[in-house]
Amino acid sequence: MGRTLRCRASLKGIILSNPSPSLRREASLVSTLRTLWPFFWPQDRPDLQRTIAVSLALILVAKGFTILMPFTFKWATDALVLATGGKMEAGAVWPWLVGAPILASALYGLTRILMVVFTQVREGLFAKVAMNAVRRLALRTFTHMHRLSLRFHLERKTGGLTRVLERGRNGIEELTRMTLMTLIPTIVEFSLVILVFALEFDWRYVVIVCVMIVIYLAFTVRATVWRMEIRRAMNDSDTDANAKAVDSLLNFETVKYFGAEARETARYDRSLATYEKASIKTYTSLAFLNTGQAVIFTIALAVCMAIAAVDVMAGKKSVGHFVMVNALMIQLYQPLNFMGMVYREIKQAIVDIEKMFDVLEREAEVEDAPTARPLEVSDGHIRFEDVHFHYVPERAILKGVTFDVPPGQTVAIVGPSGAGKSTLSRLLFRFYDVIGGRILIDGQDIREVTQGSLRAAIGIVPQDTVLFNDTILYNIGYGKDGADEHRIAEAATMAQIDPLIRQLPDGYNSQVGERGLKLSGGEKQRVAIARTILKGPPILVLDEATSALDSYTEKEIQDALERMSRGRSTLVIAHRLSTVVNADRIIVLDKGIIAESGTHEQLLASGGIYAGMWNKQREADLARETLKRAESGEEPSLRQKLEV
C-alpha cells in the first residue's frame, strides 16, 4: 500500500505543479482497482486471501452450472422429440423413453438451484473480504484525517470530511460489488457462452453473438452517459424547486407583508416546470435506452434462431439445438441489461473513492522528524526565540517574539484582540510550525521531538471549549485515558463544578449535548479546567480560561487555577488584566512584537500601553460596579442625585 500511495502522491505532485488544472488525470477503473488491490489482497491475512481464491473459483463453478442449464433444456427437448417421435397424437409415446425427458427436466431444475446456491455462497464469502477492505481503508483515512494539520481542517466545510469518508466507504463497497460480483462473472459468462457456441454450434453464431455484445455495450455506455447528464439536470431542478419552496415558507411573514403570494406561487411553478420537463426527459430517455437494447438483442436472437432453424431442417442439428440457442441467448439478456447500471455505479464509485484518496494523499503539514525523540521534561523551561509566524504570507502575525517561561513560573500574555496570543499557544502545541526562530522546551526544539510526547506534556484550557456529545464524566475523563470516577470527581471539585453536576438529575452521567451546547459557557470552561487538572501536565496554557465566568465564580476558579499552576510552567493569556496581576511576568503583545514586559507594578510605573489598558479597565469596572449598586438600591441613582 505504502508504495502505491507514494507513487500516486508523486504523480499528484507532478499534476499539482502543473499550471493547468484540466490536466488532472482521469482515474480509470483499472487504476482505481490497482490502488485498492492491496486492501483486497492483504499480505498479512492469508485467510482472506484464501477466501478470495475460493470465491473466484466459485464464480467459475456457478457460471459452469449456468451454462449447463441450456444443455439440460436441449437434452429434455431432444429426449421428448425422441419419445414422441415428433408427433402430437396421444399414444405415440414410446413408454421406455418416458424417463429421459423427465430426468433431463429434473437436471434442469437441479442446475438452476446449484447455480443460485453457488452464487449466493460466493457473495457471502466475498462480503467478508470486501467489508474488511472497507474497514481498513476507512480507518486509514480517518487516522490520516487526524494527522492532517489544523489548517486543512479549518479550510473544510463542517461535515465535508465525514461525507468524503462515508461516500468513499460506500464507493468501495459498490465498486467491489459491481466489479467482482457482477462485471467479472458476466465476462466469464460471456466467454463461456461464446465457447459453447463455438463447440456446440459454429463460427456464424460466435460472430453474431460477439457483434451483438459489442454493439449492445457501446450503445448502452453512450446512452448511459447521455442519461447521466439528464438525471443530473433533473436532480438539480428538483433541489432548486425544493429550495424555492423552503425559502418561500421560511419567509412566510415577508411574503404576507408584501402581498406576494401570487409572485411566490409563480416562482415555485417555474421551478416545478423545469423539473417536470427534466423528469419527462429522464423517462423518455430510459424508454429509448430500453428499446434500443431490446432491438439490438432481439435482432441477434432472431438471426441465431433462424440459422438454427435452417440447420435443423437441413438435418444438421436437432430440435434441441434450436431450443438451446434460445435458452443460451436469453440467459445473456439479464446481465447485459445490468451493464448500464454497472457502468454508472462504477463511474460514481471511482469518483467517490478518488475523493477519499485525495485526502489520503494530502501530506500532513506538521510531521514528526525521522529522528524525533520523545520530549524529556526536566523542569519545564519554555523559550520562544525570535519566533516569526504567519497564517498567510500577506499578513505577518508574529514578527520576532522572544521570551522565556522559567521553570514553575507564570507568564501572562496580554494585548489587543487579534494580536496573536492564541497563536502562541497553537505554535507551542505545534499545530503549525514557526516560519522563523524556534520554540524550546528544556532546551529541546519542539520540531525535533515527537508530537505525541510534546502534547502529552502540555495542558490547555482553550479559549472556546468544545465538548464531545457524551456525558460529563466522559468529557472530564477525556483528560486522562482510563481515569476512574473518583479521580474525575476530584478534578471536578477542584474546578468548582462538582456541586453543580450533583444537582443535575443524571449527575455525572448527564449528556452535554452536541458540542456541549447544553452547558453554559462558564460550565463548559470549568469542564475544560477539570480535564486539564486530571491530565496534570508539567506545562500549562490558560487561554482566557475564565473569560466566560461571572466575577464571583472567576475569583473562586482563579484560586483553583493558581493552585494548579503552582510548580508548573504556565502561560496565561488574558483579556481581563485583574486576573494576571499576580503573574511573575507580564508580556504585552502588540502588532506582532513584544511591546512591553515586566511585573504588574513595573508596567504600571512605566506608564505605557499596559498602564493605559489597566486604567481603562479599572474605569470600566468601577462604572459597572456603581451601576450595579445603583440598581440594587445601595447607592442613589443618577436621577436621585440630580433631583437632590
Ligand SMILES: Nc1ncnc2c1ncn2[C@@H]1O[C@H](COP(=O)(O)OP(=O)(O)OP(=O)(O)O)[C@@H](O)[C@H]1O
Ligand atoms: N487559521 C487562520 N488562518 C488565517 N488567519 C488566522 C487563523 N487563525 C487566526 N488568524 C488570524 O491571526 C490573528 C491572531 O489570531 P489569534 O487567535 O492568535 O488572536 P488573539 O490574540 O488570541 O485574539 P483574541 O484576544 O481575540 O483571542 C487574528 O487576526 C486572526 O484573524
Ligand SMILES: [Mg+2]
Ligand atoms: Mg485568542
